Amino acid sequence: MEDKAQIQEAIKTQGEVVRKLKSEKASQEQINEEVAKLLQLKASLGEGDGKHQFVLKTAKGTRDYNPKQMAIRERVFNTIVGSFKRHGAETIDTPVFELKETLTGKYGEDSKLIYDLKDQGGELLSLRYDLTVPFARYLAMNKITNIKRYHIAKVYRRDNPAMTRGRYREFYQCDFDIAGQYDAMIPDAECLKIVYEILSELDLGEFRIKVNDRRILDGMFAVCGVPDDKFRSICSTVDKLDKLPWEDVRKEMVNEKGLSEASADQIGEYVSMQGGMDLAERLLKDQKLSQSKDACDGLSDIKLLFTYLQIFQVTDKVVFDLSLARGLDYYTGIIYEAVLTQAGVSLVSAEGQNGAPPEESVNVGSVAGGGRYDGLVGMFDPKGRKVPCVGVSIGIERIFSIMEQKAEASAEKVRTTEVQILVASAQKNLLEEKLKLVTELWKAGIKAEVMYKKNPKLLSQLQYCEETGIPLVAILGEQELKDGVVKLRAVATREELDISRSDLIGEIRKRTSEA
């Protein structure tokens, strides 16, 4: 398509870019990216010459998961899905792409980050940007009014990737939502209970779950004299309070958003408040705030929520925090966000800026977030029928990053298989005997391997166990075969004992049971 001379020119220019970056000691990530471009240019030229050179890389902003990363991923998923299932959730799946117009108008100015598919004839398609819009489309399309479902899947955003800091263009989301017309705050409280369970079980360190309500925010803005048309804009400024000091937020309100100083100061008083049920009770009697019906509705619900949270035994981590705003437009009631508060982990997360924000507004340390959105499904229903929903999104990429760093730091090796035993031999010509034994073990459900060599050295068989963490070795030799026994060796202690073939399976189970 392009002229050869043009490409050669581009190669020259790109070569200079790379040289310059290297001389400037730019980040390896940046250099790699530019080198990849250079290689791609060279490859496109090579093609013209009849020889093809592949550029061996994944698409920008994406990564492969190697077996170790997959092992960590599986562990995290198991914990999370375990909690979802304990609470009776079903799961669904939706296609990776949707009709373009299904996504249109749902994400505001972030719509520019949507991946479109090429028009190859037929429908115009885009890759999903989150799991919430496909969920709403699914409910409306199937006229479902009640469901408790989780959905774990990858979503796509043409964002500026920062892969060293864990921000990708392809990343997992992990959503749990309860749709249906129910009595107030019961499903909402269960969402918080689930966040509490998951973060506790994953053992990520200390955390706190901040809770607020959109109606309290709106009521607060109203009684503080914020004009109606500035609610959203002021709300998004309040949302910055987790990253900026109040002084800066106040400045933005007054100087950029044109709020009066008096209004700003009143807001400032409210958003500094944190507490529990007591705070909700106090604010219900607050002369100013109690003027707003919205605020009173929100405060009563917060009170009710805390009643249920007490029963669920999670109030030690939940804080009613009037500064919590959250970015998304579609929330209509309670909102919440879980943050890690432990120093060590905070450092990790300050550095590892979240690649998979639970939603748009990501704080340093935020690992889950959600809220009530009673209007979204109605946007898809031809008759506008509403399906009230409340849900939570677990910031699973952030959690992967933390778990990976923990694994790196810990002495314990991450195993990538669950193999319990290697069937080995000390002498030559025993392949068939080994295959016989491994067949018996597989039949009994034992996870077992044999090396794919006819006559491997015993040492290399033992080394393989060390490397891959296989705890046991069954060693066969002429003598053992004659005696009808197997030499069972524990890799860690190097202890060996002869055990009869008939007792072998029981012994393996006993030694490798996970209880």
Added chain:
Amino acid sequence: MEDKAQIQEAIKTQGEVVRKLKSEKASQEQINEEVAKLLQLKASLGEGDGKHQFVLKTAKGTRDYNPKQMAIRERVFNTIVGSFKRHGAETIDTPVFELKETLTGKYGEDSKLIYDLKDQGGELLSLRYDLTVPFARYLAMNKITNIKRYHIAKVYRRDNPAMTRGRYREFYQCDFDIAGQYDAMIPDAECLKIVYEILSELDLGEFRIKVNDRRILDGMFAVCGVPDDKFRSICSTVDKLDKLPWEDVRKEMVNEKGLSEASADQIGEYVSMQGGMDLAERLLKDQKLSQSKDACDGLSDIKLLFTYLQIFQVTDKVVFDLSLARGLDYYTGIIYEAVLTQAGVSLVSAEGQNGAPPEESVNVGSVAGGGRYDGLVGMFDPKGRKVPCVGVSIGIERIFSIMEQKAEASAEKVRTTEVQILVASAQKNLLEEKLKLVTELWKAGIKAEVMYKKNPKLLSQLQYCEETGIPLVAILGEQELKDGVVKLRAVATREELDISRSDLIGEIRKRTSEA
């Protein structure tokens, strides 16, 4: 973008298309598709008028999975992954899209079925078409020479969908591959063992695994006088033998491919042969075939393979079948394919033409296929270093279809959750007591639910259990609370008994243990 009048014209035309199809009693699938186009046109007009109507559908050739389908999918995955893990496989994951040029030149004329992403600046990307090419790219990129991995993920083909027959544009592939330089036929035999285990455990009915070797085919063509440059072409004709009678295949060879009648007849003799190790031994002594070194290498390996298969106790289902050809170019040694042979299932699969072919060549009833491909990774390596590979692809969409039909046909209800018990009440105002109890149960790891209503009727609570298959109900009432007991009800038998709170958890575990 388009002129309003133009759209209105298009709506008129499309309306006629729909009317015509309806009058012709076309398939519902076809009608739905055209109606969707009509709605989309109307919607695009609606947008111009300021009111927007969503087209509520998934992209052509794709589907959502509802909770019931997901439950079946999970069961199938668990069985398959269980076998992979028993054999010590790791897992990896790759991005859903690759650089376009990574896929270029790997799929022959099927390349036109690749989904491209829109050029939004940056790299040119395409959705993955299978899992084998990304695997080869992964190995070459990371210079991995040894791995035993499985990968279950969705792939994308802009094929003509036939959704009523289970053929989709987005579908799962499920691949297991062993890469590495090993002694002959040991990993190859393990692949067959795994197919055997999976198909047996899934209980899909009788099956057979056909085995052949590319070198035997090539040798056979050579000794039968097929010109070198016609090997591939004649091979693809042989591949049709599972759908066409020999007469038709012979006709194609002679009339279309220009093979001599004598050659065709010689091939005809060979491809009618089926057997086991004995056949390999006989053919090694075959005057003609033994002239070909390729054929002898292949036959010796088949012999060795059967030695291992005997030890693995799978020879009752494995047939050495000289008519098995398989479509893909990249195979270099042994090839195999598993087919379901039971009448009932064959009918199902004749109707439900496979949506997720293990690979290009799909037979009626084919549920797994694979082979050895020692050259593919080298195509990606800058220095052409080869990594020998052998693998198998489980035709998982076909298996889903069969399992779904089995579930439909069976009286047993597919549960979409694993909830063991519903915490219910017979009287009003016991919500908090129910929440207390369900909290205790969750803490003990019991999967439990409570309805999200303050005062649901006992009947509706019991109905909920019937509908969702929850086996137990814990019924609370004033009297039970006073006595420190719970009324435990078995939903199926309606038997009830009072049990002390302290014994409840043990009793639930006992009654719902899966052993």
